[in-house]
Amino acid sequence: MAYPGQPYGGAPGGPAFPGQAQDPLYDYFAAVGGQDGQIDADELQRCLTQSGIAGSYKPFNLETCRLMISMLDRDMSGTLGFNEFKELWAVVNGWKQHFVSFDSDGSGTVDRQELEKALMTMGFRLSPQAVTAITKRYSTQGKIAFDDYIACCVKLRALTECFRRRDTTQQGFVNFHYDDFIQCVMSI
Numbered sequence: 001m002a003y004p005g006q007p008y009g010g011a012p013g014g015p016a017f018p019g020q021a022q023d024p025l026y027d028y029f030a031a032v033g034g035q036d037g038q039i040d041a042d043e044l045q046r047c048l049t050q051s052g053i054a055g056s057y058k059p060f061n062l063e064t065c066r067l068m069i070s071m072l073d074r075d076m077s078g079t080l081g082f083n084e085f086k087e088l089w090a091v092v093n094g095w096k097q098h099f100v101s102f103d104s105d106g107s108g109t110v111d112r113q114e115l116e117k118a119l120m121t122m123g124f125r126l127s128p129q130a131v132t133a134i135t136k137r138y139s140t141q142g143k144i145a146f147d148d149y150i151a152c153c154v155k156l157r158a159l160t161e162c163f164r165r166r167d168t169t170q171q172g173f174v175n176f177h178y179d180d181f182i183q184c185v186m187s188i
Contacts, residue, residue: 029085038079041065047085053092057108057146064147067154068092070188095153098122099146109143111135115152124156158188 032043049059072084102118112135138148162184166174
């Protein structure tokens, strides 16, 4: 039985019992999440902008926010709950630190060579042709801004996970049916 003023449990990230510390990220999440306890791409964009996670870089564009949600949206609802948001926060912070460490000239962008080094340290073994194609897709005049770097990392992670699930022998080869391929690529 719940006692007056003492609900059962607590909101994810909120205090579960009196005196328990609330997760500091929960304030950002709750400020935009609304009653449903989920955030969509528009709300994620506002949340990330308000949090200042992008630092001095421009805020994340809506498409990047959609990509971030698709990466962790395990129930395919198009939204993130608080625990998924916390996971996203940790991943984006890691990628931000990574981006800063490879932005050797401090320009706020990475070029093709910096991207190639960054991808290698993340464990991606890609051909020079693949790195060139990625650079062309995510760069403006050969420079990849932070927002585009995050979009690139999200896509690489999600596509790699999709491929890995189908590569049961871990040989680097898979056979896709056309519909399966389309679902894999378009769900990201």
